[in-house]
Amino acid sequence: MAANERMSAVTEAPSTSSSVERGEEAGAASTTTGGGYSAIGGLGSWPGAGLSGGGMRPPSFAPVQSLAPGSPLTLAALAPVPQARPVPLVQPPYSFVIPRKRITSPADIERFHQSEAGKMLLGFIVGLSDSVKGMKLSDYCKESTLIIAIVGILKRMSEWVDEIPPKQQPARYGNLSFRDWQSRLEIHGPNLVRQILPEALAEAVLELFPYFQDSFGNAIRIDFGTGHEVNFAAWLLCLARLGLIKQEDYQAVVLRVFVEYLDLMRKLQTTYWLEPAGSHGVWGLDDYHFLPFIFGSAQLVDHKYMKPKSIHNQDILEHYSKEYLYLGCVQFVKKVKKGPLAEHSPMIDDISGVPTWTKVNGGMLKMFRAEVLEKVPIMQHFLFGSLIPW
Template identity: 65%
Template sequence: MSDHESGPLPSASASASDSCSTPPPATATCRNCGGPTCRPSPPTPAPWSEVSPPPAYRPIRAPAINAPTNTAAIILSPVPQPLPVPLATPPYNFQPPSKRIASLDDIRLFNDSPSGRHFLGFVASLSHSVRARKLSDPLPLDLSPVLASLLSLLQTLSHWVDQIPPLPHQARYGNPAYRLWHERLAAQVPSLLNPVLSAAGLEAAEVELVPYLLDSFGNATRIDYGTGHETNFAAFLYCLASLNLIKEEDYPAVVTRVFVTYLDLMRKLQNTYCLEPAGSHGVWGLDDYHFLPFIFGSAQLIDHKYMKPKSIHNPDILENFSHEYMYLACVSFVRKAKKGVFAEHSPMLDDISGVAQWSKVNSGLLKMYKAEVLEKVPIMQHFLFGSLIKWE
C-alpha cells in the first residue's frame, strides 16, 4: 500500500502542492486552463447499444391538438373536383331529415355514395367560382330574388343579436342569452324561410329545409358551434341548389355575398355569446370554429401577383386586405382572438404559410375538408339526410 493510500488526510491549511503529492495521470487536465488536475478524467461513456438504447426524443413543443394522423393519406388522395348538383324533380317527397351516421362504416358509405360525392363536388364548385375574385368585385349576374331573401334572413338574425344582449355570466364560454336568441330562431325560422320558397311554389319543402337551417347556427343546449354546423349550412345551400333555387351562375354571389354574411353573423354570435368551439379545438388548429372560409378564401387568392401564402405574417397586408379576401380575414380573426406566438397557437396555419402557391393551398384544403370533416364520425354524426340529400 502506498504512502498516499495509508497516510493521514491533508489538513485544510495544507497547500495545493501538498494535497497533490501523487501526480495525476497525464490524461487528467483541467478543461479551463489545460493544466494538470488532482483527479483522473471521468471514463468515456460507452456507445449506445441495443442493450442500453438512447433516451426517447421528446419535442419541446407538443404537436397540435387534433393534429391529423393520416397526413400521408391526405397528400396522396385525389383533389375533389367540381360537380353539378343533381336536380330534384316532381313529384317531390319532402320529409323531415334525420341523422344516419354512427360509425366509420356509415362514413365510408356516405362518402362513396352519389350524395357524398356530389356534396363535396358542390363545395369544390363554390370554391372554383371565386378563383381570383375579390369580395368587392361586381357579380357576373344581378343578385337573384332567392339570394336576396337569404341575405335578408341572415341580416334579421344579426339584428336579433343586438336586441338580445349577453347576460351576466362568470364562465369563459356559453352565455345563456344565446339560448334566448336560438329560441326565437326556432320559433320564427319557418316564416323567415317562406319568402325563399314561396316564389317557386315550394312551400312544402319547408319541412325538410328548416332542420338544416336551424342546425346551421350552433347548438342551444351546449352553446357551442363548429365545423359540423357550418357543414349543415352548406347542406342547406346544396338543398336549394337541388331544388334549382340556386343555379351555377349564382355561385359567386352565394360565396361572396351569402356565405360572407353568414360568416359575419357567426363571428358576431361567437363574440357576443362566447360560443364554445364544438369538440376540443376545432379542426386541428385551422380555426376553432370554421373551415370553409379557408377553402373559399384560398381560391380567391389563386394567381395573385403579390400576395403569397407567407403574406399572412405581414400585419400590413392583413390590415389592408382582410375586407377583400376571406382567408386573410380568418387569419386576422385568429390573431386577434388568440394571444401568443402564432406558430404555437395556430401551427397548421403556420405550416400552410410555407406552401409556395395558393392553388396548392386550395387543393390541399379541399382534401383536408373531406378527410378531417366529412370523414369524422364526431362531426358527421349530426349530419342530416332526407329526400334531397339521400342516405344511399
Template identity: 60%
Template sequence: MEPEGFHRSPKSPQTPTSSDACNSISSAGDFHGTYPNFGGHTAYPSAPQGFPGISPPPTYRPIRAPSINLSPDSYRSQQQAIMLAPVPQPQRVTLVSLPYDFQVPTKRIHSPEDIERFHTSESGNNFLGFVAALSESIRGRKISDTCHQSVAVNSILSILETLVRWMDEIPPAPQSSRYGNVAYRAWHERLLEQSESLMLTFLPDHLKSSAVEIVPYFTDSFGNSSRIDFGTGHETNFAAWLYCLARMGIIREEDYQAVVARIFVKYLELMRKLQLVYCLEPAGSHGVWGLDDYHFLPFIFGSSQLIDHKHMKPKSIHNEDILENLSNEYMYLSSIAFIRKVKKGLFAEHSPLLDDISGVPNWKKVNSGLLKMYKAEVLEKVPIMQHFLFGWLIKWE
C-alpha cells in the first residue's frame, strides 16, 4: 500500500533571516507537541541549544522548541493516533431557529478533558465539518473562477477592505524594536470600537441581536493587541465567525466557494499586510517544528484546489516559475511563495515540514492529511483552544 506520508527527514534547522520590514519571520504555527507523518516515520530535529552564560547577539531570534517534551514512546503513539484517525468529512451546518438566545461567548476549555468534550459534542463535530465543507467547495477550482457572490459575501468583503484601509491611516510607529510595532494597538482599538457597527451593516433586523455573540469572534480573528501577535488560534476564530454566520443562514452552502475564494483570500491578504506592516509576532510559534508561523487553513483550502490537477504535483512547490505565475490562483502556492519572500536560506531548513509534504505523491493525500493535522495540532491543543469562545451559536455541551 502506498504510504500517505512524508519520507524525508528535515535537515538540522538554522535560524532564518528575512528581507521583509520586520527582518524575521520564523516558520511554525501554534503547535504544541506532535506532528502527523501522513503514513511514514519522520525524524524531527532536536531543539537548538541556547547560549549558556552569554546573551545572544542582538540580531538573533531564537527558534522556540516545543513546549511539551514527550517521551519517544508517547511521541510515536500520538503520531500513530493521528495517522489512524478518520479524515474529517464535510457536514451541513445546523441552522438555528426561534427562539434565539444570543449571548456573550466565554472561554470554557481548560484541560485535555475539555478538549475531548468539545470534539465529542455536536458543536465540535459540526464546526470541523464546516471547515471540511469549505475545503470541498474549492476542490479543483482556481481563485479567479466564477462563483456565486451573495449580498452578504460582498458586505463582508467590504468590511475586510475597510480593515485594510485602516492600515494606511495608521502607519507603523518609529521604534527601535523590529517586532511588535505599537501602532498595531491603535489599529486594533479601532477594530474593537467599530466592530459592532460593521456587523450591523449586513445583519438582517431579526438577527441584529446576534452582534453581542459574533463580535468577539470577529475581533479575536486579527491577533492580540497586548502581545502584538497572531497565530492559528486567531485564524480559527475567523473560521468560527464564518461558522456562526452559516448557523444563522447569512452564509449558505451556495456561498461556500466565494467564502473561500473571495472572503478567506481577502482575509489572508489582510493578515499578511498586518504581519508585515506591524511586524506581528507569531503566536505560540515553535520555529521549524510547525507548518507555518501564522496560518494553517490556506494550506488545507489550497491543497484542495490542486486535487487532480493535470500538471502540478506537491513537489511543484520547488519550481520558482510555477510559484511566480500561479500563486495568484492557488492558496497553497501563494503561501509557499510568501514564506520564500520573507525568509532566506534553504527551504528544507526553515520549513522542513512543508518540504516533507512536497514528497507526498498527490494532493488528495496532502489535503486529507492536513485536515487530520488541523484537528490534532490546532483544535485539540489546550494552549490554542483555551482561548476559543462558546455561546449559543457554538454551544458548550
C-alpha cells in the first residue's frame, strides 16, 4: 500500500505489545497485528515485526471502524494537540528529596497525566517547541549565564569520551568502556550540577542529580532510549521550577543546550555503540531519540520552501542539516542505517507525505504523549520528588 494511502485516515487495527527482556523500555516492543498511532494525528501504519536492517515491516490493515469504541488507540488519535503551560515556581522553604520511581501500572500512568506534574512536564516540552518555531540553529538567542554553564558541562562530558576510548571486544554493540564513562559521571556529576546552582540552592543537588545521571543511558545494560531523554527534559524542568530557567531562556534551551546534549548522545552512541533501549525508539522514528523531531519540526513551521517531502532531497539534507534538527535527524539515520529510508525508517518516510510542518509538529506532540509518556515500560523509570511531585 502506498504511503499516502496509509496516511489517509483510515486503515489500522490497534497494536499489541509483547515483553522484551532488556532495555529501559522493556516490554514496549511491538508485535502488531495492525498499525499504531500516527505522527500525523490519525492512525498510523508503522509498527510491525522487525526487519534485519533495523526497520519495521508494514502492518496488516483493518478498517478503522473495527476498533473498539473508546480504545486507547482511537482516543490517542482523536486527542487534541497538547498545549504549552507556564511552569509554576517552587516557593521556599525548600524540602529537597532524593527522587524515586512511582509508576508501576496503567492506573499510575492515568494518575500521572491527570496530575499537575504530568500536565506541567508535557506543557513544558510544548513550550520549548513553540519557542523555536521558524528559527534556525544559528539564529541569535539570549544565552544566560546558566545556559552557557550547562553547555560547558556537556562539552566537558563530551571530552570524557575522548579520554575513555572504546575497548577492543568481539561484540560491536555494548562497548564496556561506556561503564567507565558512567562511573566518571557518577563521581564528578554531582559537583558539575552544583556548579550551576546559586549558593542558596546548593542542596538541590540531592534532587537534581538523579535526573541528570539518568539522562545519558544505563551503565548496566549499556543502552539509551526515549526514557533517558525524558529524564533530561525533566532535569531542565526542575531548573525551571527553581526559577533558574525562565521562559525567555526557552529558545536557548533548545538551540544551545538540547543541541549540545544531542551531539553528546550521538557521540556516546557511535563511540560505545549503545544498544537502543527496548523498543528501538517508537516504531522506526529513531532508535534513540524523539524530542529532536518535535523541536525540529517546529523550526520548519511555515518555511517558505522546505516541506516535509524535502527530506528526500539529499542536497537539502547536506546543506541544511546543521540548521534544522529534523533534517539533522534524518541525515543521521541515513548515515547509520543501510538501505532505503522506507525500509529502515518507514515512519519518517510516511510522515514526509504530510502537507505541512504544522501538522507534523502537532502530530509529533500527540505521538510523544501517547507512545512515550503514556507507556508504563518507559515511564516506570521516571522519578518523582518535591519539584516533580507524585
